[in-house]
Amino acid sequence: MEIIIQGIKEGLQLIFSMDPKIIHVTLVSLQVSLTALLIAACLGIPIGAALALKDIPGRRLFLNLTYTFMGLPPVLAGLIVYLFLTTRGPFGQFQLLFTPTAMICAQILLGFPIICGLTARAVMSQRQEVYDTAVTLGASRRQAAWAIIRESRMGIIAALTTALGRLVAEVGAVMLVGGNIEGSTRVLTTSIVLETRMGEDSRAIGIGIVLLLISFSIIMIINLLEKRSFKNDAGIQIT
Amino acid sequence: MTPVFKLHNIAKIYGKREVLHIDQLTIPGRKIYAILGPNGSGKTTLMRVMALLTRNDTGTVDVLGENIRWGKEQLLKLRRQMAMVTQTAFMFEGTVYTNVAYGLKVRGAPESEIRNTVENCLELMGMSAFITADARNLSGGERQKVAIARALAIRPRVLFLDEPTANIDPQSAVEIEHHIQFINREMGTTIILVTHNLFQARRLADEVYFLWDGRMVEQGNAQNIFDHPQDERTRSFLSGETVF
């Protein structure tokens, strides 16, 4: 117990002393995961919404695949990207392995199914009456589709939060394709692995606290943005 | 004058069940028309076909003088002359203003015109005080009034009302019935009222269409039908013997 308390104490000290190495890995983590999230969202939200709304052939199959890949183990995503980027792989000539770009690619692979699948689910959970109300008020098909997506925005935001939480906390993929190179591809999670391996438990705890703070801030920011919608989110009363 | 709706030989089949079969139906327009019948008699399906929300499996539909070919542009053009209020009207997330403004927004109306119209329509329904309220926090009666204001904002030629007062308190129901009569009389809007409430139909309707098991069994002047029903099934329904 003492070891844990001491670790937390020293970890907090490291944060308050603005340890430059911790700041750097934090920035790399955010840069990689936010970029991956942005790209995955640009692909995942429209594709997810289209899958939910349009009767395209192979839709069911694609949706089921998406749901399956939502649980893709990070290290497997890393392996797939690794095999594509290795010097002997199809994209070897671009020399992308062990760069932040490679980490972003792997995280897109992880984030896309989550965003796409949860967006599709959120949109599909909207009822026929949303569409009916929109078109009876004179909306074109496109405008009505947009109304449905707007109504699903809480679900889509939940999809983005889920994805970002997973990406920031993921270690398997970034370790494999990023390589944990100091000052370049070392991120919060790979730092924790390394510090633990080196027996630097307090540093590991300190970085872990930073990671938790980030996840917490993400939730808080989204809460603020969506305060109005959350107002009605009174929850279920169990009496 | 061209009739507002002309249906010929319409059928709608779900699975193996024919839920609607109308040989001939012409609604001239301008008045309040009630579609009556027990639950599951096909009232709502008939209304959805007329509102161009459900596609008929056989036959032809003419709306506002146009034969319906279910093309995108034609649908949009005709749907923009009609509006609908359902039993539990759906409210978009946002304020009452956002909701009432929606129909004008999708038509690309200028912001000043939207504000004017929204204020007028809410005023008409006695809902001005709620303009900034959260639409999802309204009571049942308030919500139905906002839904009618939202429908009126687009100045529809036809207003569909699907059991508009079924789920609300009697006081609001009375108010809404007055509004319906006012809209029909003062604005010249054709009203198609789907209801299983005989008394409401009797109070409001000029013409009545009586559906039974997907078929039109009796139609005509409301007074006549209520006083001298010809069909056996209509008689039993009107006398309250039918459980619905």
Add this chain to the structure above:
Amino acid sequence: MKKKSLALILMLLFALVSLAGCAKEAEKTPAPAPAPAAEKILKMATTTSTQDSGLLDALVPEFKKDTGYTINVIAVGSGQAMEMGSKGDVDVLLVHSRAAEDKFVADGFGVNRKDVMHNDFVLIGPADDPAKIKGETDVAQAMTKILKAKATFLSRGDKSGTHTKELSLWTKANLKPEGDWYKNVGKGMGDTFRMADEMKGYTLIDRATYLALKDKYKLEIVVEKDSPMLNPYGVIAVNKAKFANVDYDGAMKFVEWITAEKAQKMIAEFGKDKYGQSLFIPDAVAIK
């Protein structure tokens, strides 16, 4: 409400406990039980090199045959191994980081440190050898050339024995490696080897790991056999005066066993059949 959740928690706990019991049962059943007494388990922290090379797979069963002790091997970097020892989480250490080992004993965490064996490190790099150091016999000279050429060099960067050795080589050559060419990757030996191969860089690697993995990658030995590149392994028992819970007797049995002739012979023979040369050279007793 409260009662219900309490019941739920209790149920979960019960389920966990019974599961854990099952797991232990399953572990035990296949092992032939020579004595009805509780199984004797020795916890050993060691470096990844002894595990990855397969040496422990040969030694551990033999130790069990001789003493009845099962060894639970925790393969980590030397740094973490000693950290575990300094918390009393393990009973015995088999590590290679001489300076740190001496400090560990001096700080009173360990007793009875003994030399076991050594292997050596080699400097490997790409075939086209951008720093032109192939055949260099002085490792300090080779390191200087790498730094001057700014040729990609991968450092384990994990305070492992290999990392410590690498840093000491730079220090001995009076160099301070810094810059984009010097990549601190913070990974185990196998991963670092793989990355160096992908990035066509130089890295320092222990011979055992190199021999075990060399067929998979293209890097070649460029510098070897200079005396600073030797890598002695020591065995240390964790001090029972500091941690009452450690199995000191078992640890001492292991220290004696691995420095005695039988184990030393096994070490000398290990790897000969597969690689044509010994991976580790025993140091505790003279073997012909």
